[in-house]
Amino acid sequence: MPAPRNPRGPLRRPPAVGSAVALALAAGLLAVPQAASAAGAEEAPAGTKARIHDIQGTTRLSPLDGKQVTQVPGVVTAVRSFGSARGFWFQDPNPDRDPATSEGIFVFTGSATPSVAVGDSVLVAGTVSEYYPGGEKAGLQSVTQLTRATWEVRSHGNALPAAYRLRPSALPARYAPDAAGGSIEKLPLRPGAYALDRYESLEGMRVSVQDAPVVGATSAHKDLWVTAEPRTDRTARGGSLYGSYREQGSGRVKVVSLIPFAQRPFPVANVGDELTGTTAGPLDYDNFGGYTLQATELGTLKDRGLKRETTRRQKDGELAVATYNVENLSPKTPQAKFDRLAAALVTNLASPDIVALEEVQDDNGTTDDGTVDAGQTLRKLTDAIAAAGGPAYQWRQINPVNDQDGGQPGGNIRTAFLFNPARVSFTDIAGGDSTTPVKVVRQGGKAALSASPGRIEPGDAAWANSRKPLAGQFTFRGERVFVVANHFNSKGGDQGLDSRFQAPARPSETQRTQQAKLVNAFVKQLLATDRRANVIVAGDLNDFQFSPALKALTAGGALTDLVDKLPRNERYGYVYQGNSQVLDHILTSRRMRSVDYDIVHVNAEFADQASDHDPQVLRWKP
Template identity: 60%
Template sequence: MSHSSGAASPPARPGTSGQPSQPAQATSATGTPHSARLRKRVLPFGIAGAVVLAGIGVHSAFASPSADAVVAEVYGGGGNSGATYTNDFVELANAGNSALDLGAYSVQYLPGAPTASSKWQATPLTGSLAAGGRYLVGEAAGTGGSTALPTPDASGTIAMSGTSGTIALVQGADPLTCVTAADCAADSRVKDLVGYGTAVVHEGSGPAAGASNTESVARGTALTDTDDNAADFTAGDPTPQNSAGTGGGPTSPPTTPPTTPPPTSPPAAVKIHDIQGDTRVSPYEGKAVTGATGIVTGVRAYGSSQGFWFQDPHPDNDPRTSEGIFVYTSSSPTVSVGDSVSVDGTVSDYYPGGADTGVQAVTEITKPAVTKISSGNALPAPVVLDDTKVPDSFVPSAGGGSIENLPLRPSEYALDLYASLEGMNVQIGSSRVVGATDPYSELWVTVKPKENPTKRGGTLYEGYDGPNSGRLMVQSLIPTSTSAFPTANVGDTLNGTTAGPLDYNQFGGTYAIQARTLGTVKSGGITPEVTAKAKSDQATIATYNVENLAPDNPQSKFDALAKGLVTNLRSPDVVALEEIQDNDGAKDDGVVAADQTLTKLTAAIVAAGGPHYQWREIDPVNDKDGGEPGGNIRQAFLFNPDRVGFTDHAGGDSTTAVGITGTGNSTELTASPGRIAPNDTAWTDSRKPLAGEFTFRGKKLFVIANHFDSKGGDQGIDSRFQPPVRSSEVQRVRQAIIEHDFVQQLETADPKAEVVVLGDLNDYQFSPAVTSLTDNGKTLTDLVNTLPVVERYSYVYEGNSQVLDHILVSPNLDKHVDYDVVHINSEFANQTSDHDPQVIRLKP
């Protein structure tokens, strides 16, 4: 294939294609809040400003190595294209000397990249597992596969991912609730656990590698259990065996005379562009190929996705077919950039994070045999990505269906162009940074400098139909021992040439340059903002998501939050805080009180020169408000008693709904603080709105603090399903309608009621949820819409500057309010939170 190319080649750092890489999630639409973005990196090390689901690292043991029943084999590719078997399965084995009654056990499954709202699925077991025996659990069937399973001993309907997930053998049939490795390790019901692919939840140093539509992961015949999935499991042909000895388990004797296997097709001699094909998936998926030749353009020798990219220097004439591809070696590659190689292996369309997340596939070669032909060769000229090359339109629509089998149209859609260049050597020139360097050593640039710029140098996200096609993630293949990844803020410029293979990153919302050559950062000069000083007759009310604040956070975080509140926000009279955790943070032990968290924060504010704030909040029911398991996040009010009063009305608790009593000037809340409809299903696993009644200079103010349901589980804007499904939106719309009705009731009781609704609504100003809450401005005014368009953002995600946080006021107030989004976090590599706070100056 033929792509217009630009300058010569250069050098750079890490990526995310290939097998086991990073798991969260995530895998969600633009604006996925941090509570949905748990991820483990293949990077040398560096979602992003806001990882909240802790415990994904190495731990020494789970439920201690099992002496009897273990998970022996896991196969999630059943029924998929190119699959061996028609069903997914889990095989158990008993390494002990006594039978184990399985009637009190279940096999459970968790997606590889769970969010805070992810649920385990359970298949109850029956019967017993004999000493030295096997037990087969059949799961969901698909339309592919050539062979039926041996008769399962137990059957379920779980549709497991073929590439990434977690299987647990659990005492009891109640679904587990843990979604981190640490929490699952602490759950005494887990007898054995296996994470495979890129699974966040796994035992030991990493998940078992190599799962696919054609390969399972299995223990050896000795059933060794060291509580390290990466060490205990290897990939190979699936060999399901049931308790009767039927099937191909490692220790099973043949139950029928051996038969001559049908002849297999010889490996196909192919070019790289033959493998890539003209769609997003390969026509050779699951097939053996031989003789693919090209020049190595990048090497990744770290993490769980080790391998290299190589590219054919002799392209065809089809702009849809990529000439480059990733070779997954699973260990440090033995090739170098510039080597000419010939590769035999098996083609795999790999879905990083699991196909069930909706991500696009990366076509790669697995189980490779690599022959080096020569060294020191010139690299294929890079394709230059710039404003003239990248289309303005982002992705075609398929009416909600998959686009992966549609012929690519690289001249019409940016995502098609990137797919047609997958694995190829690309290059960008000096480009504006639109997403600051994050903890995973990655940043975002735009190759379209005129595409929706913000006032401070970002790229504005203005609607579902405009994802901003010029955004690209930049990672690096340069070892950190050689050169540190650059630290950049939004509005800076990545100066000079950045070049390397183009990879797909499920966390990037687009494709990523795995840089061999990396530009240098030129500062754009932005600094943290300071809001204007209020007049003495103005009440100041702010909202701030403090990102899972807990007493065990470093003192530096409390000090930075205090500085932001005192210096940048000028000590607001009232502050609605989101994500205040309980007194022991993410420890899931039933503690729900948060007085220690708030005491530590208010003390830091005093130390920073601020007022002696008091607070009001309501402790939630344990583990019922979502967020980090055990953290019990909630909203809380801080208020300066020297400036405002808080009217306490008894009766507010975690399950009692606040109401409205009286009319006119006598209108009051039945409980202050109180929670709005806390028992309604709208708030299942989500934070309940906190309503409070304040007074300022004799005037009554009703303030409602919010933290709506997260975007976890939504399909990403780069999903293979277009348009993507925003499944989480359903719950937020119900939340919005319930709160709208409460505010409307309040305004009906007192048409002059002064109402401020604020917080992290986890949605955009144009979203169905926010417009349902405001009733298109009839019930509430969304103040972000009063700002100039280039200033409408409070959060930066995947290189898009967007709105998740809001301050809304009753219509009789919107002419008496000064409103400011104070940019102190979202645009900076050094963040205290991933959200910017907002403040209003209000003259009641």
């Protein structure tokens, strides 16, 4: 089979507004001539007479891929009249009896607005093709579509086929077939056995959700996530819990709108809210989240009143240590974000004694001119904290080698410590720099650092294009405490849960596992030097509590991952594609038993975020 073409190019996000004519056409509000064809499209040659289910077939790939089809009947169910991926969906009102074959399909017209209206009965001719969102190498599934299309409008105002209702009984608990990492494209669809197969069997068809809980907040791109399984794997605050590699949340579906925003503003929803009534439209697939309900009918938003959490203040005899990914913070960041981060640290986190920060950028942000210092960034944050009524935090950090630690190009992100000198002291030990590894030494019969702050094995290949861990030595009420701030490598390059390769490959976790082994070895050196050493490892580890990386980090009982101590439905601090999951962690050495741990939900579940991560805090009583 020849390589499928990619005629659409990259999908574009829907604009906030559009022309009145284009948006009216998208909603099916304007009439069209009795017969029409795609503007500027070549006349398609005569081809095989077919129905939509013949084109869609019983696998993910069309049996007619690359062939010309003609006189394909159906009713127009939706029109997309914006961006470079314009076109319309149409559906056969006379389906076959095979649940594996979809009765809907998308007609791609490029940058030309199709001259059809919702409810038109059409006969379509065109070329069958498989479009891979993001390109074939991205590993996603393909969308079967018609290109170079012409069509004849036979009549207007026809009733639309009833939408297939997504409900728990229709969605198998198993997410996808396992092909040992291979492609599932040619496997026969089994919509009664796998959720991904169910969605694929509905590709292009009208689907609906009823009274759907929101599990992914509205993004800046005007989309949100709902679940069609309101009683399955829910978090304590209404999200969809990603609890293991086998628990992917079968009911998650992204919702976007084809309704003109001037006519119906897109709902601004938080996790736990609900789209009451019916939300319906054709089921699409894209590279920004997989299966997507292109809504021509939107339910009414019911605000469930989700509140940002506030943790309790530490007692006099408790040390409070927090971790917070501040998401690409630099002096170029608007002051409003600094103020919100500061307010969260002071109020919601109750002014922790030590804060491990991640994604602190250099003093000119993404300008790549060799600047690596972050003094202005940290000064601006600590000033904002003081203005919010917080303590006069001091900071410690080590500048990275320019352009060597990943993140946004030119940003030189790094980890850093804030600490409140009125409650905890930092032990400054000279010798720490961007390339010199910190060592464990014995001092007065106890473990100590050769440099504080110092970086753990910064020259090791495990840290290539990634942030190096920052170790610091503190003293609290006479107790020596070692804190390691981390930001492991990202999941970039991993295949998505909805990949056509199952189980999806996670190549990025190899590097994180290597990084975890280095931190684990460093902690074991501290404990070998002093088995009673107080060690806290914190930060954005970019991986799940059940991942190989976290198993490597806790190996040998050196560390305890505190997230495992929480009730199962509270184990999350990040929301991705409607899945509430764990990426940030705080871990402690075995002696630190009297700990109180809290993930403070202030960002990830909300449409309005200061960061995409929720901070965490532990309180420890020596």
